[in-house]
Amino acid sequence: MSTFQAPKGTYDLIPPDSAKYLAVREAISAPLKNSGYGYIETPGFENVELFARGVGESTDIVTKEMYAFETKGGDKLALRPEGTASVLRAALEANLHKAGNLPVKLWYSGSYYRYERPQKGRYRHFSQVGAEAIGSEDPALDAELIILADQAYRSLGLRNFRILLNSLGDKECRPVYRAALQDFLRGLDLDEETLRRAEINPLRVLDDKRADVQKQLVGAPVLRDYLCDACKTYHEEVRALISAAGVAFEDDEKLVRGLDYYTRTTFEFVHDGLGSQSAVGGGGRYDGLSEMIGGPSLPSVGWALGVDRTVLALEAEGVELELPATTSVFAVPLGEEARRVLFSAVTELRKAGVAADFSYGGKGLKGAMKNANRSGARYAIVAGERDLAEGVVQLKDMESGEQEAVATDTIVEVLKAKLG
Numbered sequence: 001m002s003t004f005q006a007p008k009g010t011y012d013l014i015p016p017d018s019a020k021y022l023a024v025r026e027a028i029s030a031p032l033k034n035s036g037y038g039y040i041e042t043p044g045f046e047n048v049e050l051f052a053r054g055v056g057e058s059t060d061i062v063t064k065e066m067y068a069f070e071t072k073g074g075d076k077l078a079l080r081p082e083g084t085a086s087v088l089r090a091a092l093e094a095n096l097h098k099a100g101n102l103p104v105k106l107w108y109s110g111s112y113y114r115y116e117r118p119q120k121g122r123y124r125h126f127s128q129v130g131a132e133a134i135g136s137e138d139p140a141l142d143a144e145l146i147i148l149a150d151q152a153y154r155s156l157g158l159r160n161f162r163i164l165l166n167s168l169g170d171k172e173c174r175p176v177y178r179a180a181l182q183d184f185l186r187g188l189d190l191d192e193e194t195l196r197r198a199e200i201n202p203l204r205v206l207d208d209k210r211a212d213v214q215k216q217l218v219g220a221p222v223l224r225d226y227l228c229d230a231c232k233t234y235h236e237e238v239r240a241l242i243s244a245a246g247v248a249f250e251d252d253e254k255l256v257r258g259l260d261y262y263t264r265t266t267f268e269f270v271h272d273g274l275g276s277q278s279a280v281g282g283g284g285r286y287d288g289l290s291e292m293i294g295g296p297s298l299p300s301v302g303w304a305l306g307v308d309r310t311v312l313a314l315e316a317e318g319v320e321l322e323l324p325a326t327t328s329v330f331a332v333p334l335g336e337e338a339r340r341v342l343f344s345a346v347t348e349l350r351k352a353g354v355a356a357d358f359s360y361g362g363k364g365l366k367g368a369m370k371n372a373n374r375s376g377a378r379y380a381i382v383a384g385e386r387d388l389a390e391g392v393v394q395l396k397d398m399e400s401g402e403q404e405a406v407a408t409d410t411i412v413e414v415l416k417a418k419l420g
Contacts, residue, residue, distance in 0.1 A: 009116070009124030019323045021127065024310050025109050027156045028129040031148040032107040037131055040106040042086040044113075048078040053292050054085035054261055056201060065114040079113035083130045083304055084261070084286065085293065091134055092295040102135035103300070109307075121277030121309050130283075132302035134290075139234050142265040142285060142301050143241035149269060149281060149303055150247045156310070157319040161280060163247065164268045166255035167235040168203065169227050170287065174263070177226035178202055188216045207256040222253050231264060238265055261286040265301065271309070273316030280313050281305030328419055329356040330377035332368040334384035342383055342393070345411045352412050354419060372398065379415060381406075 006012055013021055048068050055061050067079040080086050087106055091097060096104045109129045116122055131148070133141045146163065153161055169177060185198040185205055194213065198205050206217065227235070242249055249267075257266050266284035274280070283303025290298035314321065329349055331342040342358065349356040357375055359368035365382070372380040383393040392405040395414070406414050 007124070009118035011123065011125070015326070019326070020311055020314070020321055021307055023321050023323055024156065024307050024314075025127075025129055028149075028152040028305050028307070028310070029107055029109060030155070031151045032131050035105070035144065035148060037105040037107040037133075040087055040090060040108050041110065042080070042083075042090050042108070044111065045077045045079050046086055046089065048076045050085050050089055050293060051078055051081060054088075054289055055082060056204075056261065061114060065116055067113050067115055080110075081112055081114045083108055083110065083112065083128060084132060084302055085289070087130070087132050087302075088134060088289055088295070088298075088300065089293060091132075092290065092293070092298075097135050097296070097298055103138075103141060104134040105132075106134070107131045119277070121274055121312055123308060127307040128281075128304040129307060130302060130304035132300060134300040134302075135298045137287065137299035139237035139265075140241060142238045143245070145283065145301060145303055146238075146242055146249075146267055147245045147247055149305060152305070153269070153280075153310070156314060156321065158271075158310070158313055158317060160273060160317055161269055161271045161313065163242075163249040164252040164255050164270060165239070165242075165249045166252050166266050167224070167227060167231055167264050168256070168262050168266050168284070169223060169231050170263050173226055173228035173231055174223075177221065177223050180221045180226065181206075184220050190216070203256050206254050217254075224253055234264055257282055257284060261289040261292065263287045267303070269305065271313040271316065274309060274312055277309065279306075280309040325355060325376055325378065327355050327357045327375040327377045328379065329354055329415055330372035330375050330380045331356065331358045332365065332372060332380055332382040333359065334365060334382070337385060337388055338383040341388060341408065342381060345381065345393070345408075348412050349415060352416060354412070354415060379418065381411060381415075383408075 051066060052062055061081045066081050068076065070076050087108060091104055091106065107130065111125055111127055113125055115124060118124060131145060133145065150163065168174065181202040182198060185202055190198070190213065194205060194208065205213070206220070208214065255266055255268055257268065262284040264285040264287065268282035269280045270278040271280050272278060281303060285301040287299035289300065290296060331346050333339040333342040346356045346358045357377065359371055363371065369380065378398055380396045380398055381393045382396060387393055391408050393408055393411060394403055395406045396403045
């Protein structure tokens, strides 16, 4: 056993479980690729100020959870705790918004890092697939992203998730609500840190999960009562478009999400089979984020879905993904000449798109056939000196046990036909 172990709060993805994670990433990204979203990849670390400004100075992410460090050259960097700020930074830096084709639609997949108390569904290193539509204020975009996420989850076979929806207003109406909420919070029996947070961003207090805080929030001012006409109209259009697409959702007036940059539409995907860490993904509109990080006005909307939690949700529902076989054909050579012939056959099978593997290390027939069984291959091709002298190999069906001789020069053709 190695002296070293994975750091606390992290995990290794290893076969065969890793195949599930790959399948989830592919399923989440598939509807995006089909809807005009192009792939973007950003560095695993950024200038610490990008997240301080964008995510918010008062958020737990920035104050408690961010992995921040100073380089030997004096640069202050942070491992990325979320994807939106990085993607928007990259889009601005590349001037994608000036190409004249707004919105800029981007999707990404990667690892993110937060120093949190590890528990099931909450890790210090986690994986997300995300999507951002940058530079357009249109309720149809908000609806599109919610519908695409719903489509992705349903394509995986998930059924027991719920979509929570809210509006956080905009710069016109939210300040009035913010002041009313602050007045209410100042009258509660809250600890100093929570009161300090209430002065910076009172909406974040609504997101506090502690029971003693939630109990005091009964009767708090409700944002929907403060929405301006423009925000009400916008939100109703988002709701109508989602409903027309047959996507069910629940209005949740307390839904805030944990990032400061959200405006208007905010939503969350929750799965009740995951216990306390029930959110499997979420997102919303962030019309002012571009200006926060030094860019022009670019109203935008996006989401990020957790790969780790989606896998846990699938397990909670007992959904078994149909994963492609890692190996369809396993070659078992008996002797040096057979090694050369079957290695060439495996190479040709792979070129033809057939998943094939080979018995390495000069194992005998018994050991090699054990490997063939473990590989999950549907067929094994076995050859020894006598077979090669006759110009054939033995093709064994690993499910039925039936075996037949196949001409050496037709191996690829025969196996492609059998495998469909």
